[in-house]
Amino acid sequence: MEDPALNEAPESDSGQAMPGFKPEKAFVVQVGAYRERADAEQVASRLDYETLAIVPTEREGESWWVIVLGAFRTLEAARSVGDEYEADTGGSYWVRTADDLQAVLAYPE
Numbered sequence: 001m002e003d004p005a006l007n008e009a010p011e012s013d014s015g016q017a018m019p020g021f022k023p024e025k026a027f028v029v030q031v032g033a034y035r036e037r038a039d040a041e042q043v044a045s046r047l048d049y050e051t052l053a054i055v056p057t058e059r060e061g062e063s064w065w066v067i068v069l070g071a072f073r074t075l076e077a078a079r080s081v082g083d084e085y086e087a088d089t090g091g092s093y094w095v096r097t098a099d100d101l102q103a104v105l106a107y108p109e
Helices: 037-045 075-089 098-103
Strands: 027-034 053-059 062-072 094-097
Touching: 027 037, 027 075, 027 098, 037 053, 037 062, 062 075, 062 098, 075 094, 094 098
Parallel strands: none
Antiparallel strands: 027 062, 027 094, 053 062
């Protein structure tokens, strides 16, 4: 699988960084949310995605651990990875913007 994760600005065909690229305008593929970190880690351990991350979030004052499969430049790329995940695992996914995820990030002590 191609790794479209957003570790750095994408390059144009000429190899130059694309002007105006903003990672916060990216899309993430969420495949789970768990109240306990151990539960999220257990599920994540069964997934084979190089860009997988477990992200601490907060919703309505409650802590949640969200599993995401990476950040993608386009909605289509995110949906493609989500569709692969769905076909491989039978699980469901949710594409959300990186801005949306950033808004609920929590940093536990």
